[in-house]
Amino acid sequence: MPQRTLAICALALAAVSSQVLAGPTLDAVKKRGYLQCGVSTGIQGFSAPDGKGVWHGLDVDMCRAIAAAVFNDATKFRLTPLTTQARFTALQSGEVDVLTRNVTPTMARDTTLGLLSVAVNYYDSQGVMVSRKLGIKALKELDGATICVQPGTVTELDLADWFRSRSLHFKPVVIEKYDEIVRAFAAGRCDAFTSDKSQLAATRMTLEAPDSYEILQENISKSPLGPMVRQGDDNWVNVVRWSFYAMLEAEEFGISSANVDAQLKADNPNVQRILGVTPGMGRNLGVDDRWAYHIVRQVGNYGESYERNLGMSSPMKLPRALNAQWRDGGLMYGWPVR
Secondary structure, three states, X not given: OOHHHHHHHHHHHHHHHHHOOOOHHHHHHHHHOOEEEEEOOOEOOOEEEOOOOOEEOXXXXXXXXXXXXXXXXXXXXXXEXXXXXXXXXXXXXXXXXXXXXXXXXXXXXXXXXXXXXXXXOEEEEEEEEEEHHHOOOOHHHHOOEEEEEOOOOHHXXXXXXXXXXXXXXXXXXXXXXXXXXXXXXXXXXXXXXXXXXXXXXXXXXXXXXXXXXXXXOOOOEEEEEOOEEEOOOHHHHHHHHHHHHHHHHHHHOOOOOOOHHHHOOOXXXXXXHHOOOOOOHHHHHOOOOOHHHHHHHHOOOHHHHHHHHOOOOOOOOOOOHHHOEHHHOOOEOOXXXX
């Protein structure tokens, strides 16, 4: 290729690179000095306050990871608890920069709300919880039952589809606030409660005599969960998406919060790119080249986050299952940082 052509190509690439250094959302977040995340109003293991009012969970860690990527400081964030009815409006209006709460990506949501699902950070399925005293062992036995469900959710739609497709019937008890719908179920206002199985497991822990409730084995539908942003800002999509993939890639290559400083000296070129030893990746996002280093050091890799919030070291004690790394038979597959 002639030298003149090479020079033109180099200039073109430089121009493209300069255009992706920042976007309106990233600029606004940096100017404000902190990241604003929308989370649920309280789901154990995903986003819920402890006894001191400090919020923890997988979705909170996602927010912390983005803050670490943007500011090199995982503490520079604030949370806005949002109901299922208010979550999309809050993101559309700019009240929050990103929804890190449990949101199921669907085609309708990606094509009609002006919003965009970025990645899946938890693979789940919709299930049903019942009181053991009812003796129900299969979903079809709920024909004619009253079922508690939150409005404005895919859960509500999939529940109706499941019953309609089988010519079965149910009576919905629709309550917006999650704590109120849990109280209604516990008080016997409905025969069953449907939600994501992880959410049902978290809810069961909060009920009096949790062993008296059973989550049926059958699934109503798929329920992948992950962060969501506004459409039209590709740079911000990349910041959020790659903050998550950095956590996955770190786990795959054995980089953890405990060894990340030692890994800065690793010979593996993948590790060098992830941790910013090889420069350039951060610049292309509009952040520091050590963006992923700060995520892992302050938040941990995906496995660490899962284990403390949902895994066997947590009260939830949920196995990794579909959320294991792809090499371990799961669906978690980080895109290459290169």
